[in-house]
Amino acid sequence: MISPCNQSIDANLLADIVSVSKSTLLSWEKNGKITPVYNALGEKKYLLEQLADFAPIQAMLNSKWEAEAQIKPVRDFSSIELFAGAGGLAIGLEQAGFKALALNELDKHACDTLRKNRPHWNVVQGDVCGIDFTPFKGIDFLSGGFPCQAFSYAGNQLGFEDTRGTLFFEFARAIKECQPRVFLGENVRGLLEHDNGKTIAAIKSVIADLGYTLIEPHVLKAIFYKVPQKRERLMLVGIRNDLLPNAVFNWPSPYKRIFTLKDALQSGELYPNNAPISEGQKYPKRKAEILKLVPQGGYWRDLPDDLQREYMQGSYFLGGGKTGMARRLAWNAPSLTLTCSPAQKQTERCHPEEDRPLTVREYARIQTFPDAWHFSGPVTSQYKQIGNAVPVNLALAMGRSLIALLNSIEAENAV
Template identity: 65%
Template sequence: MNDVHAKLDSHFSLEVLADILSLPKKSIESRINKGELAPCPESGLIDKAQVLHFPQVKSIHESRWDEELKIKPIRPYKLIELFAGGGGLALGMEQAGFESVLLNEWDKHACSTLRHNRPEWNVVEGDISNIDFTSINEEIDVLTGGFPCQAFSYAGKSLGFEDTRGTLFFEMARAIKETQPKVFLAENVRALLTHENGKTLEIIKSVIDELGYILVEPKVVKAIFYKVPQKRERLILVGIRKDIFENSKAKFEWPSPYKRIMTLTDAFKKGELYETDVAESAGQIYPKRKAEIMENVPQGGYWRNLSDDLQREYMQGSYFLGGGKTGMARRLSMDEPSLTLTTSPAQKQTERCHPTETRPLQSREYARIQTFPDNWEFQGPLSAVYKQIGNAVPVNMAAALGRSVVRLLNELEA
């Protein structure tokens, strides 16, 4: 296994290189055809030395991950988390050294998960609009949360804090206003960048400014760079309170990427991420005919890898619509990170079939792809478990972001 890892440290598959560079695989193949890249004849892998001029590859090669792991809070930093879900972000922040004062979540099964795993956490279940944050007496260092992306009602006016009332962003902004954390960290879908032609983000920025915070330039963060075997992308917003930031030399720095890209082999097998192979767990199963069709899809393949008659049967009306639809009848590959997990592994548009067995991913496999520890136990029916895991922030990515926030707070304290 170590030989394999040494190879993966110094070589990339075409698929993984495409993910690192945010390019389609065809673009890498085109560079090979032009002679710009030369894969190793035996393995078909690209030697890292050939692509070191790309900044993304260079940052992996020059990773400061091990140094950043040593970042520790110089005093106990207090955290409030909103929209906590099944605990991915909260767990990562805990690993980075934060102490939770309050976690809010309206979903009862997610709250059960949080209480079951951390009985000492103050989990407030229910609607965020009913929480009076002014009643919190402790000084809050950080407020985190992933508010859903919603449209604001534009009535031809430049919207401020009060005008966003009725949205969950308003509730997060209200929590910031009432608790005055030194820093906040919000995560969202990448689509927020272009939502309503960018107007939604502009309003969010103006409200953050109105609340007295400097916004670090928002960044789309890719989970594959942070020791997560999954191609998940999230938009991260970090705000720092102006009154403390303007009088300091502190600067927020995004976390350094890990030194290699994790794959499903890392998620499911004993190795660098986990001390054992993944255990059997509850999972959805395919209807008989669907399983028979999916048997014919190779690792990393999808509906286009089926014979024409099976394509027609499986796709039905979609067969004639053209377009990629690469999530349909999709089987994952052990040699790549997983596609972004959804709230169900067997949805027709976003199929997540196990690489070597013909079945949807099981719940524990789901949890490992999101880098939850094996002892983190999810509560509720299977559908609720998949939903909690599928919506989570990957734990290792959350911890990396958390360490960057700790470093910032340490500088602000100094």
């Protein structure tokens, strides 16, 4: 783990924390804004205690995480979830205190995963388009990670019906039929820029038409929430207009430390033991031979030129860094964002020491799933389920903020 009180970090992690490029860090060094130090190996580092002027690091130093961990629901808050996948968001919301009345998911193997781990959950398998949500009218909370799709624009502003045919329409329809007090939509960061900003503008318009106020969308970096992975998720929180005057919402505070791949796969604060042995994909013989030469944290450009050409083939001559290709993770840094396959050429996630892709359980650890959470279906499906999930600890942090929001509404309504 990396503690802001007494630890140093490298340029890659500092750039991730403060959301700038490494070239910007170099310019800051030149003008004296930051001062690097060098360890015994001659590696350049930055002491976090000297970076307290940066808001994200200041937030870590003054973390309210421990206080927020004590947030409990004042009563049972009912919820339903759409596009539930393998349960990453659902587990975190459950740990925060929500009581799920139903979870909808189309994928058979993901549904089997949910049922296997939570036999008491009401898992509704099937296309969301065919589900009637009116029986859930009056629930407290609705959530879901709807896939991002382009809309057809007839004018400057879209109404609810204009989004028909997209999965956002189904998410909005569920809100309309259920009338929850609060909802959470989660998505990729790219939704903010999708279709030159038209998509998020249309979403805001529809949410307003439904009678809800949308908190300004916020991107949460998983590394701040006890997740050893450089993953980002866009969060959309909506509050029903009649409840808005008394509603108090705060985004979750960051944890005081940044966790690394070592924290995920070996015993420590995140897990009491090393990652369990499990199934995993394998590399072909020649690919393993080439990846053996890639150092920790390295990728294809760290290979000798002749092997670069052999491995990259025609891509060798194309532009762009292609930093995911022949990529080996490092023990002392958070994992790169997990994809649906750790062995594909474009999205390598090679073990830091062994010449193999990460296993299923290692994947699950990086997404902070409990070791007792088992995945159904073939290995390829298990990787996909895990790679598509919301990290559990991120969901828990977000869930506590949502419980606090509902608590504030409940307190005023009880007066």
